[in-house]
Amino acid sequence: MAGQIDFFYEFASTYSYPAAMRIGAVAARAGVTVRWRPFLLGPIFASAGWTTSPFNLMPAKGRNMWRDLERITEGLGLPFRKPDPFPQNSLTAARIATALADDGKRAAFSRALYALEFGEGLSISDPEVLGRALETAGIPAAPAIAMAGGEQVKLALRATTEEAMAKDIFGAPSFITRDGELFWGNDRLEQAIEWAARNG
Template identity: 70%
Template sequence: MAAPSIDFFYEFASSYSYPAAMRAGEVAERAGVTLRWRPFLLGPIFADLGLTTSPFNTQPAKGRYMWRDLQRTMAAASLPFRMPDPFPQNSLLAARVATALPDDGKRAAFSRAVYRAAFGDGAQIADAEVLGRLLRDIGVEPAPLLVAAGSDAVKQALRAAVEAAKAAGIFGAPSFVTADGELFWGNDRLDQAVAWAARGA
């Protein structure tokens, strides 16, 4: 019998995807659940709603709460935190690079590195040099990956991920979709999502 699995949809510009990405692998492994890393873009989903930026920007009180909540969350997890400028960052290139990487551990390692760079160090993740350094740090030669990230195949794969997210009813990140189609949204729902997948509900 195949191990239960869960799809982890994440957007590199998403603030709460940072803590989720840093712990999702461990939570899933502990429960015996296969975690599939699914980078995608929230921009097209927000555009369908008439939004041109993050809801955390359009609602200032909500935005202030989110940043303070992240300070508490990251301090509790002993992870560095720095508010990116601008927010949200342009995450297109990072998402394409992640899509070009195989989901065999390298995609997860790169994704965690991007989040730590963006939300821990305040680095500009739209910068190819920044992403190249992160690739080298995980043992991947950057030049071929950056070329692959611009290929029609990778662009189409990322568009397909966005369509899959829409089909699953995803409206924000991080989101988790179990094999039976159950949707869980938010870093604070990660454990519940993995437990659901493990039960094979």
């Protein structure tokens, strides 16, 4: 049985940026299929009593994270610019990604939007930025944005977020293998893919 992994990512998540840019190549080398699973961290944070990102709640942790992300992106040859405000409002972006088929379109849009958000520092709640990401991915913007406003898409995103909570996901990026192992963080990507390759 070929390996498979669920990639749970949140568009406002800093470390989801390098993970989204790397996961395709890492998984392909290992023969592992990736299921792209956009979700929202807001409800998970709210259940813990947090009103914002833990990187904002703990300033020292936040300062270290931003410097760490600078080092990571520099090492990968990825552009980096801190978006303001942080975290970004990712609801519409997550709905658009949910509305797109997970046949390459969702991944292409997600990578394009991350590049605009963390590569150029742009706001992902801006319709023009969302449209630009869709067009970069080769997806007509207007119908995709319209589809994202539908009730079925809203319910699907809510279901994915509830599934993430049920699986004890507490941050992004998170990777879940077919046998239920949970790996958290960009720095666990290779380990998660190796596990998926070995265990199906």
